[in-house]
Amino acid sequence: MEIIPISEGTLMVEFSAVISSETTQCIADFIAHIQQQYGPFIVEIVPSYTKVMVQYKLGQCDFVQLQQSSLLWYQEYKIERQSISVKQHHLAVYYHPDVGPDLHSLAISCQLSIEAVIELHSRQIYEVGAIGFAPGFAFLSIVDEAIAVPRHSTPRQYVAAGSVGIAEQQTAIYPQKSPGGWHIIGNCPQSVFEAQSYPQSCFAIGDKVKFDPIERAQFLDLGGVICPS
Template identity: 45%
Template structure:
């Protein structure tokens, strides 16, 4: 279903429920839209089950854009395979940077090492990008460390914080408020407007976390920031 949100935005909805099997279709549709609309595309924001498309009215009319989006959506109805790249990220799992690491362990009757091993042994899929520029929602978290969001979000979460919430994991690309449980920190910059691309993540990419020690963390530019 395609619905006009306003004069410049269209919402393409593939399902009314979160379904990881849609990720391949969404990834393919995003690529087709980026190619077809080209410089008439202002922004595109994919999620687990929908895509928000913003167009430039000076370069394309809403009617033409809607017709193109309908045609492109029909082309991806049978999409099933993901061809995204594998992104490997170093993570320092420690309570000095993973402010909720011990809590996650205690809440799930696990040791801290168990939490680290469970989180880092899996390859995650980029299923949505949003909340903040470069913030990639990664699925699906092992149910043994599932953790709800904090009832009261923190006013400050440092850039690089590796976090979990419900069935998802993510890395905060910049300093921001946040309500996810923080279990470590990645010292690699994941959002920079001076770089091309500004973020390494695209829908359909895969992410693998690798545990590193304190010295490796410092050597890669990591910093210990006290919880505020």
Template identity: 35%
Template sequence: MNIEIASVDSVIIYFGDTITKENSLKVKAAYKILKELNNSALIEIVPSYVSVLLTYDTFKYNYKEIKELLEKELKDIKISSINEESKNIVTIDVYYDKEVGFDLEEVAKKSNLSVDEVIALHSSKLYDVYAIGFLPGFAYLASVDERLKTSRLETPRKKIPKGSVAIADTQTAVYPKDSPGGWNILGRTAFKLFDKSLETLSLITIDSKVKFNPITKEQFLSQGGEL
């Protein structure tokens, strides 16, 4: 673990320099420990792939004091204590079709698979949440089946529709709102990723696992999906 200054009122706690399952579990464990302190001086705690960004009240702590607190609380992180069989499984229904999955056929072609095989592989995994960012509710999920590993688009789209389910390299995600992006689109969901009424702003948190469930066009439209 390495603690570095990020700004006058924040630090970054690093648990490694590569994205691995072990480092991800350390991040999740540290995030849980810090949240459970219920310390009002810890203003914002933001987990990422291999680090946690912590913003703190400079009227309560200086850098030396916050560093000592973190070293004390996080010195004995036990990743085995993280429940890998998380009950917080979020199932997202997805309409997989070239009508909304703009890159579905191209991903199949590049992977030497049929479209049905791409859908089956993408929807068969139980994904871990590695980070949340870019947009509120945008969860970086990993890892997709190696056979689906696909590079980002050379030219990003100016507008990707809300609810688009996409992959890039070994990651997959859902766009919570219309936005630019360079990921490969496989389908679309009516699932509401961003909810400002929730404290976490989304049903998907760093402790979640995500499962994609293929549905028909009719089911997608009946759930409020838009083409």
């Protein structure tokens, strides 16, 4: 663990140079520790795959205090790896060109049928590795290499809320309508954006996510919307 100040009231904690499930779990446990011990003094916690940025309230907390507490926690963690419970989310997804404008083209580029793409994407259990880009946007990994495709060279100006996309070895749900360059293969009618809570996401680092394919009627019953092309 390396802890460095990056600005007044902000520090960065680096756990590893390598992305792994062990690092993800360690980051999840570290965040739980910081929130439990210093919750009232923390302004924001921003995790990534290998690092965590912590912004704290000056005058109520300081760098040395957080540094010493974090190093002590890490020493104990390495000895006794006490893990927080991991939540698993089951999310319904309607995989269809009506809501997944890249489903057909992705299948062609990967030399697969649409049914095979759906099977490969939905059979995985993904792990939340980072949260960012937009409030509630969770980066999930790792998709099957057979359907791992690079981002679009030119992002769309509009991607509907709930859109399920693939970029490289990651997949994600767009929590709100926004621009985006991921390959959209379906839509999830369940909201993953929680505007009135902090953080504004139903996901936490280390959570597991499973996508369950549904048909058009169930998608509409769950509140899904098919936008005209």
